[in-house]
Structure formats: structure tokens, C-alpha cells
Amino acid sequence: MTTEAIHDSHEHDDHHDHKMTGIKRWLYTTNHKDIGTLYLWFAFIMLLVGGALAMGIRAELFQPGLQLMEPDFFNQLTTVHGLIMVFGAIMPAFTGFANWMIPMMIGAPDMALPRMNNWSFWILPFAFAILLSSFFMDSGAPNFGWTFYAPLSSTYSNGSTAFFVFAVHIMGVSSIMGAINVIVTIMNMRAPGMTYMKMPLFVWTFFITAYLLIAVMPVLAGVVTMLLTDTYFGTSFFDAAGGGDPVMFQHIFWFFGHPEVYIMILPAFGIVSTIIPAFARKRLFGYSSMVYATASIAFLSFIVWAHHMFTTGMPLFGELFFMYCTMLIAVPTGVKVFNWVATMWRGSMSFEVPMLFSIAFVILFTIGGFSGLMLAMTPIDFQYHDTYFVVAHFHYVLVTGSLFSIFAGTYYWLPKWTGNMYSDKLSKAHFWCSLISVNLLFFPMHFLGLAGMPRRIPDYALQFADFNMWVSIGGFAFGLSQLIFLAVVIKCIKGGEKAEAKPWDGAEGLEWTVPSPAPYHTFETPPKID
Amino acid sequence: MTTKKYETYYVPAQSHWPIVGAVALFLIAVGAANYVTDIKNAESGFGGYILIAGIALVIYMMFGWFNNVINESMSGKYSHQMDNSFRQGMSWFIFSEVMFFAAFFGALLYARTFAVPWLGGDGNNAMTGQVLWPEFTAQWPLIKTPDGTETTGMGWYGLPLINTILLLTSSVTAHFAHVALEQEKRGLLKFWLGLTVALGLAFLYCQGLEYAHGYADEMKLYLTSGIYGNTFYMLTGFHGMHVTLGTIMLIVMLIRVFKGHFTPKNHFAFQAASWYWHFVDVVWVMLFVFVYIL
Numbered sequence: 117m118t119t120e121a122i123h124d125s126h127e128h129d130d131h132h133d134h135k136m137t138g139i140k141r142w143l144y145t146t147n148h149k150d151i152g153t154l155y156l157w158f159a160f161i162m163l164l165v166g167g168a169l170a171m172g173i174r175a176e177l178f179q180p181g182l183q184l185m186e187p188d189f190f191n192q193l194t195t196v197h198g199l200i201m202v203f204g205a206i207m208p209a210f211t212g213f214a215n216w217m218i219p220m221m222i223g224a225p226d227m228a229l230p231r232m233n234n235w236s237f238w239i240l241p242f243a244f245a246i247l248l249s250s251f252f253m254d255s256g257a258p259n260f261g262w263t264f265y266a267p268l269s270s271t272y273s274n275g276s277t278a279f280f281v282f283a284v285h286i287m288g289v290s291s292i293m294g295a296i297n298v299i300v301t302i303m304n305m306r307a308p309g310m311t312y313m314k315m316p317l318f319v320w321t322f323f324i325t326a327y328l329l330i331a332v333m334p335v336l337a338g339v340v341t342m343l344l345t346d347t348y349f350g351t352s353f354f355d356a357a358g359g360g361d362p363v364m365f366q367h368i369f370w371f372f373g374h375p376e377v378y379i380m381i382l383p384a385f386g387i388v389s390t391i392i393p394a395f396a397r398k399r400l401f402g403y404s405s406m407v408y409a410t411a412s413i414a415f416l417s418f419i420v421w422a423h424h425m426f427t428t429g430m431p432l433f434g435e436l437f438f439m440y441c442t443m444l445i446a447v448p449t450g451v452k453v454f455n456w457v458a459t460m461w462r463g464s465m466s467f468e469v470p471m472l473f474s475i476a477f478v479i480l481f482t483i484g485g486f487s488g489l490m491l492a493m494t495p496i497d498f499q500y501h502d503t504y505f506v507v508a509h510f511h512y513v514l515v516t517g518s519l520f521s522i523f524a525g526t527y528y529w530l531p532k533w534t535g536n537m538y539s540d541k542l543s544k545a546h547f548w549c550s551l552i553s554v555n556l557l558f559f560p561m562h563f564l565g566l567a568g569m570p571r572r573i574p575d576y577a578l579q580f581a582d583f584n585m586w587v588s589i590g591g592f593a594f595g596l597s598q599l600i601f602l603a604v605v606i607k608c609i610k611g612g613e614k615a616e617a618k619p620w621d622g623a624e625g626l627e628w629t630v631p632s633p634a635p636y637h638t639f640e641t642p643p644k645i646d
Numbered sequence: 647m648t649t650k651k652y653e654t655y656y657v658p659a660q661s662h663w664p665i666v667g668a669v670a671l672f673l674i675a676v677g678a679a680n681y682v683t684d685i686k687n688a689e690s691g692f693g694g695y696i697l698i699a700g701i702a703l704v705i706y707m708m709f710g711w712f713n714n715v716i717n718e719s720m721s722g723k724y725s726h727q728m729d730n731s732f733r734q735g736m737s738w739f740i741f742s743e744v745m746f747f748a749a750f751f752g753a754l755l756y757a758r759t760f761a762v763p764w765l766g767g768d769g770n771n772a773m774t775g776q777v778l779w780p781e782f783t784a785q786w787p788l789i790k791t792p793d794g795t796e797t798t799g800m801g802w803y804g805l806p807l808i809n810t811i812l813l814l815t816s817s818v819t820a821h822f823a824h825v826a827l828e829q830e831k832r833g834l835l836k837f838w839l840g841l842t843v844a845l846g847l848a849f850l851y852c853q854g855l856e857y858a859h860g861y862a863d864e865m866k867l868y869l870t871s872g873i874y875g876n877t878f879y880m881l882t883g884f885h886g887m888h889v890t891l892g893t894i895m896l897i898v899m900l901i902r903v904f905k906g907h908f909t910p911k912n913h914f915a916f917q918a919a920s921w922y923w924h925f926v927d928v929v930w931v932m933l934f935v936f937v938y939i940l
């Protein structure tokens with residue numbers, strides 16, 4: 117079926133770019149590109165806020181002994197840092213990519229439900245305002261870790277739990293609406309001829325991620341609701357004295373939590389799978405195996421959650437089941453890494469900044485995958501659990517994985533978004549500074565963890581002092597490097613060499629058939645797909 | 647294909663309703679958080695007022711937003727494809743609701759199959775039973791918790807059974823209403839839809855009776871009565887809230903039917919409300935089996 121988009125407009129004129137001016141344009145917008153931009157800027161601001169909290173953590177850990185803050189405040193920093201990075205930086209950044217790119221990649225005029233799209237963005241800043249405001253309350257901010265295990269967050273919480281719970285509810289509502297929009301857009305608005313197996317892999321990964329979101333965000337809502345009633349209304353879901361079980365909290369939380377980590381990595385796979393073929397100037401190796409690998413990772417992610425709970429004293433069968441299932445995930449993940457490498461194999465590669473970040477992604481994400489495999493082995497995890505080894509693991513997959521893919525994607529599509537090329541020099545500086553400092557920051561954490569340094573403690577034994585100092589230096593350097601990124605983006609928006617419609621000669625996809633910057637409305641009549 | 651006239655996909659203009667809705671959610675969250683915090687600290691504050699303001703604003707937003715949508719739909723701006731977007735959006739929303747209930751059913755099943763037996767010393771937890779709460783016996787319904795709170799189990803006959811019959815019947819009448827709509831029999835449509843609403847209200851009334859019964863002194867079944875009371879009231883309570891919402895949706899549909907809205911081909915809102923109704927019905931059947939009978 118062929119469709120033509122009708123854009124309604126309050127001004128009722130024939131003039132095409134009917135955007136409003138000033139702040140109203142952003143508050144009332146129903147345009148997927150505007151909303152994508154909002155998501156991306158919001159995510160970047162949250163990255164800086166969460167980063168500032170991390171600087172606080174690393175400053176405290178620069179030297180052994182309690183240096184700068186009370187342990188309770190340290191706990192607040194780690195908790196809010198984690199929450200902000202997960203729900204405020206990584207997830208909204210990916211939703212920003214989804215908004216900008218999916219309609220352009222499938223030849224749709226906009227997202228399927230544009231007003232709801234606006235709503236799902238604008239509730240986010242409010243949610244984080246609530247979360248952050250708790251820093252200024254008597255109770256202080258949440259201090260129970262981003263995983264908010266009961267009873268730390270119920271019986272022993274400092275009184276900010278309700279604010280945390282309702283903030284999470286709003287974030288969940290936002291994610292669910294965003295995911296519904298992605299699913300409906302992809303199912304219903306592909307240009308004629310764009311069959312599922314002709315969709316760019318990018319679109320596939322966001323499609324599957326959206327399913328993960330609508331399946332597990334409601335479970336998160338359920339678990340925070342039980343936490344709320346346990347804390348404020350006298351229920352005992354997570355209290356053995358009333359017949360409940362604190363371990364049950366962990367089961368429900370991680371049933372959400374593990375798919376959640378894939379929510380944060382599958383879109384990264386999609387971005388990297390777009391960029392590597394473009395700069396290797398070859399088709400993506402094994403497209404359909406990539407699709408199936410993504411789907412099987414998503415499926416498996418529902419049956420591995422208790423690998424976060426090996427030390428809770430589960431029955432032996434549980435320990436074994438979750439160990440084997442977890443190791444099974446390495447298979448489809450391995451397929452992906454293999455395909456990326458095979459795509460590069462004998463390609464005529466060039467190393468523009470998006471490619472640099474993507475190659476770094478492949479290598480460093482794989483390191484994170486390997487440490488994950490180590491953690492997946494139950495008896496080994498007994499040793500590593502709750503040490504810096506875990507911290508090293510998830511920062512390799514999340515920072516050098518998810519975040520690096522976000523950088524890669526931003527550089528790749530900045531010309532399309534702004535119409536200008538970014539500064540090559542500055543962006544390379546950003547890449548190299550980030551690459552070196554991030555490894556200085558996270559690699560020694562492996563050794564600290566293997567040697568037994570526990571996570572989430574503001575003080576440590578003297579033998580860990582040297583490594584921690586280097587880690588902190590790496591941390592400050594990585595934080596500062598992101599200011600270069602800010603500079604590159606602002607410079608690129610302001611001006612620079614004009615970008616062609618398709619600035620990368622090896623790039624493929626419908627988004628490169630429209631001019632740069634992409635017009636306010638694209639594909640009002642669907643493109644022809646052969 | 648080339649000669650075929652294009653169908654259109656309607657992309658709405660800028661709208662101020664979403665930001666109104668965002669402010670409303672903000673007020674609800676801030677209000678509710680302050681409210682429960684104040685209750686817990688036995689203080690009085692203005693959280694409740696903020697909460698009410700937020701709810702009022704959400705209702706206002708819904709009126710405005712849906713009004714826009716209805717007008718657009720009635721003026722024929724929506725194509726078949728647009729209708730599909732709404733349908734798919736609604737079905738995935740219902741799916742997410744299913745997962746919300748799944749969390750609570752999961753808690754119920756976990757408590758019954760693992761937590762309570764383990765507290766009684768099952769599996770490798772013999773010492774838990776002996777050292778912590780030697781008096782405790784594992785059973786379901788858990789009428790005496792480890793810390794000694796006592797309560798009574800709610801049977802499945804009587805009100806719950808009546809409620810099951812009410813809701814199941816209402817699902818059938820909702821379906822008849824839909825058939826009548828598609829066959830353009832407006833009189834029958836009004837009858838069946840009105841009956842569905844009445845059955846929904848009757849269900850809610852009985853649910854209220856049942857709660858009153860539970861909270862009476864003979865049963866002492868409270869929200870705070872240990873894991874049995876927790877799961878009982880949270881599951882039936884959230885279900886009841888969904889029935890309330892579904893009934894409101896159906897009432898709105900009834901009003902629209904009386905205003906002459908909907909055609910045999912074009913009635914997404916009606917369809918959405920009836921899907922939602924079938925969904926709360928299915929959840930009830932699950933509840934009836936897992937909360938009441940088993």
C-alpha cells in the first residue's frame with residue numbers, strides 16, 4: 117500500500133517547514149527529528165551529571181582512608197551515578213537514535229504516534245528532577261545502590277525511597293511508550309517493498325530491544341511498587357518475618373535487570389553493524405545470522421537473571437541452570453563478533469572517527485564479554501562477586517561498549533543531522549583521549565577485583581592504593597575528554613565544511629538519499645525499494 | 647499501483663497536550679511521594695493536594711487530547727494505516743500490562759513454592775526453621791506468619807465465584823456489543839454495551855463487599871497480614887483498579903455511541919476499550935485460579 121503523509125499545521129499555510137519558533141517548538145513538537153534531538157541532548161546532559169557524580173566517587177577513592185565525604189554520601193553518589201547513567205544517559209541516547217534514524221531508514225514520514233512520542237520524552241526530565249532533588253532533602257538521595265536491594269531500600273532506607281520509586285515509575289512509563297512507538301513504527305510504516313529481512317540491521321536491533329523493553333519495564337514497575345508498599349504500607353513481600361523473602365526481591369529485580377543490560381547493548385550492536393560495513397566498504401557479513409543472533413540473545417536474556425545471585429544460596433539446580441544458560445549467551449554474541457571481524461576482513465578499510473570508535477567497540481566489548489564469561493561460572497563468581505572485577509566487567513560492556521557505540525553513531529550521522537562535517541582533528545583527539553583514559557580507568561579494576569577489593573566501599577586496604585590512584589587519574593581524564601566531545605558537537609552545529617548528502621562513500625541506507633541536513637519532513641511519499 | 651490514489655498517513659500538528667500530561671505526571675509523582683513520606687513520618691504536609699492537582703490535570707489532559715483525536719477521526723483524517731498504528735499500539739500496551747501483573751503473580755508463586763516452605767525448613771534450610779522460628783509451620787494460605795500475625799484465608803465460593811460469573815458474562819456481552827456495532831444494529835449495541843457497563847459496576851460493588859468482609863473482625867485479612875494478605879490485596883487491588891479504568895472507558899464509549907459515533911468499519915476506540923475489557927477478564931480468571939482456588 118502506498119501512503120502519503122499529511123502534516124497538520126496550526127498555521128494552515130502551504131509553507132512547508134511548519135515548525136514553531138523558540139521554546140514552543142521543542143515543547144509542543146511532534147517531529148521525530150526534534151524529539152530525537154531532545155533525547156540526545158538530554159542524554160548528554162545526564163552523562164555529564166552522572167559523570168560529575170563519578171568524579172566525586174573517584175576523588176574519594178584517590179587515596180585510602182576516608183578523605184572527602186561520609187560513607188553515606190559516598191553510597192548516594194554510587195547509587196545515583198548508576199541510576200542516571202542507565203536510565204538517564206544510555207537508554208535515552210538510544211531512544212534518540214531510534215527517533216532520528218528509524219523513520220528515515222524505513223522510509224516513513226515520522227514515528228507512528230507522534231504526540232505520544234513527545235510525551236514519552238518530556239516526562240523524562242521531570243523524573244530526573246525528582247531523583248536529583250532528593251540530594252537536597254533532609255533524607256539525602258537514595259543510598260542503596262542502583263540495584264536497590266531490599267531491605268536496604270525498605271527497612272534500612274534513609275527515607276527517600278518514595279521519591280526514588282515514583283521517579284522510576286515515570287522513567288518506566290517513558291520507556292514503555294517509547295518502545296511501543298518504535299514497534300508500531302517498524303511494523304506498520306515501512307516503505308512498500310521493505311520486507312523485514314530487508315530492514316537495516318540497525319532497525320532490527322531497535323525492534324528487538326523495544327520488545328525487551330515492553331516485556332521488562334512493567335516488571336520493574338511491579339518490583340518498585342512492592343518496595344513502596346513494603347516501606348510505607350506494611351506489606352512484607354521482602355521480609356521473612358511476614359512470610360516473604362528478600363531474595364525474592366533479587367529475583368524480580370534481575371528478571372528485569374538482565375534483559376535491561378541487553379536493552380543497553382543490542383542497539384549498540386545495531387549502530388556498529390551499520391558503521392563497520394560503511395568503512396570496510398563491504399556488505400555486512402552474515403546479515404541474517406546477525407538477525408537471528410540478536411533474537412536469540414534477547415530470548416536467552418530472559419532465562420539467565422540469577423547469574424547475579426549465585427551467592428544468595430540458591431538450590432544447586434538453580435546455580436547450574438543459570439550458569440549454563442549464561443554461558444550459552446556467549447554463542448550468539450560470538451557470532452556477532454565473528455561477523456564484525458569477517459566484515460572487516462579484506463575490506464578496503466579507512467579509519468574515520470566513527471570507524472575508530474567501532475573498532476574500539478569490537479575489541480573492548482569483547483574484553484567485557486570475556487570477563488562476563490568468567491563471572492558466569494558459579495564457583496568462580498563466588499570469589500569475584502561484589503568485587504571490582506564486576507565493576508570492571510560492566511564498565512567494559514557499558515562504557516567501551518554502549519557509550520562508545522553512541523559516540524560512533526553520533527559521529528557517523530552528525531553530518532546528516534547538522535549538515536556540516538565535524539572537526540576531524542578535535543574528534544580524533546576525543547577518540548584517543550577517551551580510548552587511553554578509559555582503559556587506564558577500567559583495566560586495573562580487574563586486578564583490584566581479583567585481589568579482593570570490594571565494590572561500593574569508600575575506603576580500602578593499603579595494598580590497593582597505587583592502582584586506585586591510577587584508576588582515579590584515568591577517571592578524571594576520561595571525564596575531561598568528554599568536554600572535547602561537547603566542543604566537537606557544538607562546533608559542528610555552528611558550522612564547518614558542508615556535508616554532502618552522502619559523506620561516507622561506503623554508506624548504505626535510505627537516510628543517505630535525502631540531503632544533509634535532513635529536511636524537517638522526510639519521505640512524505642514513500643521511497644521505492646527494489 | 648501508479649494510478650492508485652495515495653492513502654494518507656496523518657502526522658498531527660504540534661500539540662500542547664503532551665507537555666500538560668508531563669507536568670501532570672510530575673505533580674502526581676511529587677505529590678504521592680510527599681504524601682506517603684508524610685504518612686510514614688506521621689507528619690502532615692501538602693503532598694495530598696499536589697497529588698489531587700496532578701490527577702485533575704491528567705483528566706483534563708485526557709479530555710483535551712482525546713477530543714483532538716476524536717475530532718480528527720470524525721473528520722476522516724485517519725487512514726486505514728493510522729488505524730493500524732492505534733490498534734497495534736493498544737495491543738502492545740495491553741501486553742505491557744500483562745507483564746506488570748506477571749510480576750505480582752511471580753511474587754505469589756515464588757512465595758508459595760519457595761519462600762514459605764523454606765521458612766518452614768524445606769530444602770537445605772532446616773536450620774532456618776529450627777533456629778529462627780521453631781514454631782512456624784509452612785502452609786498456604788499462610789494464616790500465621792513467622793512473626794505471629796494471624797489471619798484467615800478467603801474462600802473461592804460465594805462472592806469470588808459470583809464475581810467470576812459477572813466478569814465472564816460481561817466479556818460475552820462486550821463481544822455481542824461489538825458484533826451489533828459491526829452489523830449496524832445501534833439499538834442492540836446500546837443494550838449490550840449498557841449491560842456490560844452494568845456488569846462491570848456490579849463486579850466492583852461485590853469486590854468492595856468482599857474487601858469489607860476481609861477487613862471485618864471475623865476474618866482479619868488485611869493488606870498487612872503477611873505474604874498471603876499482601877499478594878491477595880495487591881493482586882485483586884490492581885485488578886480492581888484496572889476494572890475501574892475499563893468501566894470508565896466503556897462508559898465513555900457508551901456516551902459516544904449515544905452521540906452517534908462509530909461506524910461498522912471505523913471504531914478503533916470502541917475496539918480498544920473492549921480489548922482492554924477482555925484483558926481484565928482474563929486476568930481475573932488467572933486470579934480466581936491462583937489466588938482463590940489453589
Ligand code: HEM
Nearest residue numbers: 377380381423424485488489491492501502506510513514
Ligand atoms: C557475554 C555476555 C555476558 C555475560 C556472560 C555476563 C555475565 C555477568 C555476570 C555473571 C554478572 C554478575 C557478576 C556478579 O555480580 O557477581 C554480570 C554483571 C553485570 N553485567 Fe554482565 N555479562 C555479559 C554481558 C553484559 C552486557 C552486554 C552488559 C551491558 C551492556 C552487562 C552488564 C552487566 C552489569 C551492569 C552487571 C552488574 C550489575 C550489578 O551488580 O550492579 N553484561 N554479568
Ligand SMILES: [Cu+2]
Nearest residue numbers: 374377423424
Ligand atoms: Cu546479567
